[in-house]
Amino acid sequence: MVKTKATLRSFVxxxxxxxxxxxxxxxxxxxxxxxxxxxxxxxAGDTLERWADLIEKGSNGEIDVKVFYxxxxxxxxxxxxxxxxxxxxxxxxxxxxxxxxxxxxxxxxYMTLSWEEAIKAYSxxxxxxxxxxxxxxxxxxxxxxxxxxxxxxxATRGKYATNIAEADGLKVRTMTVFPAxxxxxxxxxxxxxxDWGEVYTALQTGVVDGEAGxxxxxxxxxxxxxxxxxxxxxxFFMTGVLSMNAESFEDLSEAHQAIVADAAKQxxxxxxxxxxxxxxxxxxxxxEAGMKYFELSDxxxxxxxxxxxxxxxxxxxxxxxxxxxxxxxNNATKL
Numbered sequence: 040m041v042k043t044k045a046t047l048r049s050f051v052x053x054x055x056x057x058x059x060x061x062x063x064x065x066x067x068x069x070x071x072x073x074x075x076x077x078x079x080x081x082x083a084g085d086t087l088e089r090w091a092d093l094i095e096k097g098s099n100g101e102i103d104v105k106v107f108y109x110x111x112x113x114x115x116x117x118x119x120x121x122x123x124x125x126x127x128x129x130x131x132x133x134x135x136x137x138x139x140x141x142x143x144x145x146x147x148x149y150m151t152l153s154w155e156e157a158i159k160a161y162s163x164x165x166x167x168x169x170x171x172x173x174x175x176x177x178x179x180x181x182x183x184x185x186x187x188x189x190x191x192x193x194a195t196r197g198k199y200a201t202n203i204a205e206a207d208g209l210k211v212r213t214m215t216v217f218p219a220x221x222x223x224x225x226x227x228x229x230x231x232x233x234d235w236g237e238v239y240t241a242l243q244t245g246v247v248d249g250e251a252g253x254x255x256x257x258x259x260x261x262x263x264x265x266x267x268x269x270x271x272x273x274x275f276f277m278t279g280v281l282s283m284n285a286e287s288f289e290d291l292s293e294a295h296q297a298i299v300a301d302a303a304k305q306x307x308x309x310x311x312x313x314x315x316x317x318x319x320x321x322x323x324x325x326x327e328a329g330m331k332y333f334e335l336s337d338x339x340x341x342x343x344x345x346x347x348x349x350x351x352x353x354x355x356x357x358x359x360x361x362x363x364x365x366x367x368x369n370n371a372t373k374l
Contacts (some may be wrong), residue, residue, distance in 0.1 A: 072129040073107040075115040093302035128287040148222040149344035183303035186279035189318040192271040194258035195249030199268035203227035211251040225350040259325040
């Protein structure tokens with residue numbers, strides 16, 4: 040009997056020890072966090088660091104976050120591939136459409152024409168936000184929310200265009216996603232779809248005359264020695280996306296899931312408040328650096344918008360479906 044009790048006691052102790060070890064393994068986690076655009080010290084890079092810091096502090100160090108900046112894990116497409124595959128757990132991305140062209144809804148030209156409309160559409164509960172959440176889920180990604188930057192434009196060297204006729208003969212770089220090239224062609228430009236990491240060389244060697252994928256920050260920060268003009272064409276409201284691989288998310292405890300999601304919400308809401316001010320700051324910096332900036336009138340924007348909607352939206356019906364495009368048509372700014 041004594042031997043039986045001792046054996047039982049030993050067995051129970053072993054179970055408790057194993058349970059403690061298992062609990063410890065569940066609590067500890069390492070997440071790989073990356074962005075496809077933005078070096079250390081850039082707004083995107085700073086957001087990664089804040090997000091990582093909030094996660095680590097919120098979990099009392101139980102979650103260790105490894106941060107990787109643009110080009111450290113590959114090109115835009117390659118890093119998004121890693122994200123979908125689960126080799127990058129958490130990401131601030133400018134989504135690629137190679138997996139699902141419905142992601143192109145984020146690049147639908149001229150959905151909104153003002154900051155107020157855009158913030159309402161992209162904020163949690165907004166109609167664009169809701170569409171993106173469902174599409175990301177179908178890709179196996181947890182959608183936390185957008186990371187807005189603002190309305191983009193066209194930065195060029197030598198000449199510029201404030202209307203479709205003036206764009207004739209200008210060749211600009213676009214993002215390698217649908218419908219970025221198609222949109223700029225509708226606005227009168229020649230296009231070359233070039234990965235972000237190759238844009239400087241393309242400008243330097245004259246492959247393109249300009250860059251047409253970004254808010255002014257990127258053209259000022261990376262290409263101001265190559266470009267002379269920036270025309271705010273507003274063809275896209277630019278936003279990154281805060282997301283997590285769904286399997287990686289499910290592998291976390293519920294407490295850790297809440298910490299990661301709450302940290303994402305904090306950096307997202309901070310960006311909603313800061314984006315417009317930051318954009319205005321970089322307009323000023325660009326002008327001080329010698330770049331000539333053009334803010335188009337409402338009527339000039341509407342001329343561009345009509346051309347893009349007429350030529351690009353029907354293509355999007357075919358690529359992403361009439362149901363999604365019906366939502367966009369019902370909610371987009373009326374011209």
